[in-house]
């Protein structure tokens with residue numbers, strides 16, 4: 001581990017998320033078993049923004065799925081606010097690469113529906129959805145259907161669809177992956193703005209190391225699978241509030257990037273070599 005590495009939060013503070021020595025695997029065709037992640041421990045403090053990077057197929061999504069309660073580890077425990085997770089994680093909001101907008105509902109309906117399902121009156125749900133959509137610059141697009149919105153606009157709707165439910169934990173899996181570079185930069189800026197107004201614990205999976213450093217308080221590096229584990233844990237001590245586009249030009253950013261990339265590169269090469277052999 002590099003010098004910038006940090007250890008878990010002090011033991012007297014209950015983390016928002018604790019992955020305690022978890023193993024996760026999948027049955028393979030023909031009766032085998034693929035051990036995806038092996039002995040992973042990770043604490044995410046309340047209000048902390050943690051980015052997870054690692055070579056393709058190493059198990060980043062698998063870790064998020066376990067934290068969401070969508071996957072049960074073969075061994076180890078997922079603790080949410082100190083309580084072992086059983087079933088779905090109701091404290092978490094999940095944003096995937098592909099958004100979960102319903103094509104037959106307008107932007108406002110897509111955002112309000114989550115509140116309505118929780119018993120909020122329709123008029124109030126719509127009022128709150130309007131406020132949220134206005135916060136992300138979509139007040140003029142309330143009645144548009146998803147196919148009438150740009151990729152970036154749809155992503156903003158998807159983001160507020162999750163945030164309106166006020167989850168304590170935000171799980172984001174390559175959320176800006178399909179967007180063009182400029183839209184992606186604007187989404188990063190928007191995400192940091194919203195997060196700084198109401199700090200949630202965030203686990204953010206990305207392939208983009210620059211994005212990880214620009215956004216996060218800590219960057220976690222996973223090794224190549226099978227049996228992937230955490231091999232690096234770097235604190236990102238860049239000032240906040242940050243402009244995620246501007247901060248990339250600072251010398252401190254360059255130093256952090258270099259330290260993390262040195263570790264990550266080795267794993268990326270390993271994963272490619274395994275792919276070539278496979």
Ligand SMILES: Nc1ncnc2c1ncn2[C@@H]1O[C@H](COP(=O)(O)OP(=O)(O)OP(=O)(O)O)[C@@H](O)[C@H]1O
Nearest residue numbers: 026027034036055056057058059060061062063225
């Ligand atoms: N349902 C499943 N059944 C069998 N194998 C699976 C399943 N889900 C994931 N895997 C395997 O587990 C490993 C980890 O997958 P995962 O999607 O978590 O990786 P990742 O790091 O998120 O990948 P990427 O960066 O490419 O999105 C991969 O080898 C994948 O093929």
